[in-house]
Amino acid sequence: MNHSDEHAHHQHKHHGHHTVVSKRMALSATLHCLIGCAIGEMVGVTIGTHLGFEPHMTILLAVVLSFVSGYTVSTLPLLRAKLPFHKALRLVFAADTLSILTMTIVDNIVMVSVPGAMDKDLTHPIYWISRLASLAAAFIIAFPVNVYLLRRGKGHALTHEYHH
Numbered sequence: 437m438n439h440s441d442e443h444a445h446h447q448h449k450h451h452g453h454h455t456v457v458s459k460r461m462a463l464s465a466t467l468h469c470l471i472g473c474a475i476g477e478m479v480g481v482t483i484g485t486h487l488g489f490e491p492h493m494t495i496l497l498a499v500v501l502s503f504v505s506g507y508t509v510s511t512l513p514l515l516r517a518k519l520p521f522h523k524a525l526r527l528v529f530a531a532d533t534l535s536i537l538t539m540t541i542v543d544n545i546v547m548v549s550v551p552g553a554m555d556k557d558l559t560h561p562i563y564w565i566s567r568l569a570s571l572a573a574a575f576i577i578a579f580p581v582n583v584y585l586l587r588r589g590k591g592h593a594l595t596h597e598y599h600h
Contacts, residue, residue, distance in 0.1 A: 462582040465592035469535045469582070470575050472506030477543060478567075479505070482558060491554040495547075499540045506536040514595060531594045538581045539574040546570035 480501040484494025507525070510532050514524035546569055547553050553566035585591025 458583055458586045461586050461592060462579055465535065465582045465586065466575055466579045468509065468592070469506060469532060469539060469578060470571060472509035472532075473502045473536055473539045473543065473574065474571055475509070476500075476502030476505035477540070477571075481554075481563075481567075485557055491548065494554060495544050499544065502540045502543075503536055506532055510595065527595050531591050534585065535578050535582055535591060538578045542574040542577045543570040546573050 477498045480498025481494055483489075484497050489497065507528050510528040511521075511524050514527060515521065519527070547566055550562065550566040550569070552560075552562050557563070582591055
């Protein structure tokens, strides 16, 4: 193997390693985001359902709480890493907004697309089946978004160094 072949081989190996790391980080970032989003969605839907809100108001409440809980889940480790609150919050806004937005859009499209999912109380099976489907769809769509962000040094790449 000549020098240029060795260099190309090294770049290919490095690129392959970078791809694996990005996908693992994207998996972690997407799961982390899913947890934060799911908390807000569940609380919002619980409140909206029990108070008899119209579906669009329940969705609005769930989206707002999804962002609040998603940002909170991401901010806490940064605060434990001794980052000042304002810097932690700025990093989290930059790192998580697109992922949370993607998840909430997909989650709510699925929920409103399933007949009766937004009309049932939380003890009805259609709600839980719809919720599982919506969160799975949100994960599937948000994963490539996180891969894209990480490969460009954005998203959770901005906060990764503070998690160790």
